[in-house]
Amino acid sequence: xxxxxxxxxxxxxxxxxxxxxxxxxxxxxxxxxxxxxxxxxxxxxxxxxxxxxxxxxxxxxxxxxxxxxxxxxxxxxxxxxxxxxxxxxxxxxxxxxxxxxxxxxxxxxxxxxxxxxxxxxxxxxxxxxxxxxxxxxxxxxxxxxxxxxxxxxxxxxxxxxxxxxxxxxxxxxxxxxxxxxxxxxxxxxxxxxxxxxxxxxxxxxxxxxxxxxxxxxxxxxxxxxxxxxxxxxxxxxxxxxxxxxxxxxxxxxxxxxxxxxxxxxxxxxxxxxxxxxxxxxxxxxxxxxxxxxxxxxxxxxxxxxxxxxxxx
Ligand SMILES: [Zn+2]
Numbered sequence: 001x002x003x004x005x006x007x008x009x010x011x012x013x014x015x016x017x018x019x020x021x022x023x024x025x026x027x028x029x030x031x032x033x034x035x036x037x038x039x040x041x042x043x044x045x046x047x048x049x050x051x052x053x054x055x056x057x058x059x060x061x062x063x064x065x066x067x068x069x070x071x072x073x074x075x076x077x078x079x080x081x082x083x084x085x086x087x088x089x090x091x092x093x094x095x096x097x098x099x100x101x102x103x104x105x106x107x108x109x110x111x112x113x114x115x116x117x118x119x120x121x122x123x124x125x126x127x128x129x130x131x132x133x134x135x136x137x138x139x140x141x142x143x144x145x146x147x148x149x150x151x152x153x154x155x156x157x158x159x160x161x162x163x164x165x166x167x168x169x170x171x172x173x174x175x176x177x178x179x180x181x182x183x184x185x186x187x188x189x190x191x192x193x194x195x196x197x198x199x200x201x202x203x204x205x206x207x208x209x210x211x212x213x214x215x216x217x218x219x220x221x222x223x224x225x226x227x228x229x230x231x232x233x234x235x236x237x238x239x240x241x242x243x244x245x246x247x248x249x250x251x252x253x254x255x256x257x258x259x260x261x262x263x264x265x266x267x268x269x270x271x272x273x274x275x276x277x278x279x280x281x282x283x284x285x286x287x288x289x290x291x292x293x294x295x296x297x298x299x300x301x302x303x304x305x306x307x308x309x310x311x312x
Pocket of ligand 1: 219224225226277278279
């Protein structure tokens with residue numbers, strides 16, 4: 001993984017104002033004027049004549065304010081609304097001028113049409129303080145990735161399933177071994193069962209560190225998958241860390257549109273202990289920006305508050 005520090009969530013204000021005192025400007029212009037005067041550099045007397053009588057009056061004038069790119073509503077661009085209407089996330093991001101520009105606009109509050117709580121988009125952020133809406137949301141359709149699945153929840157949203165297949169094939173080509181899938185899409189109902197089982201096994205407090213409450217799981221969006229290492233047979237998620245597959249995924253998942261969502265050392269932000277097996281699809285464009293920016297959580301990426309625990 002990159003050793004870069006995450007960019008700070010708050011971007012510098014986009015409407016930075018550069019003020020140049022007019023006195024300074026006049027002095028600079030006068031110097032240029034003097035240098036450009038016929039006959040070369042004038043003597044002191046000539047210079048005094050050439051320099052306009054400045055100081056006393058101009059100092060009272062207000063500073064010139066030159067505004068750089070003001071905060072504009074990026075969503076006012078018809079290309080953005082057209083791409084959103086078409087449900088084409090890649091095109092939306094492209095219409096912002098690329099993923100980093102998209103991210104910066106969202107963080108700066110300059111993209112009101114981009115809803116980070118809309119589970120139909122790759123930029124949705126679901127965590128302990130951001131419940132899915134509707135709570136029982138289900139993707140329009142899910143498909144098998146073709147990978148060996150060790151549960152009945154091996155399918156994912158169609159685009160995610162093909163990205164997962166691509167990731168696994170790339171890992172195998174790189175000699176990292178075979179990747180299978182344990183859980184990908186889990187419906188609200190399945191999540192009720194999964195979380196309920198954890199609560200029964202270990203109590204609520206402990207269950208909350210390893211399993212999402214129903215309506216708070218990325219698995220319900222169809223964008224997440226718990227992947228596993230397979231040889232002749234597949235192992236389980238808890239055996240994934242330290243495998244060649246896990247190391248490869250940590251370094252290369254972004255190339256296929258995924259991030260490792262719950263990294264070691266970021267529990268205070270994500271609310272989850274490290275899960276090297278849980279990959280979340282955010283699309284190739286955003287994943288590339290996430291990697292390039294050295295981010296470790298989606299919360300930081302989009303300038304959102306940490307989500308260490310449920311509210312209430
Ligand atoms: Zn998971």
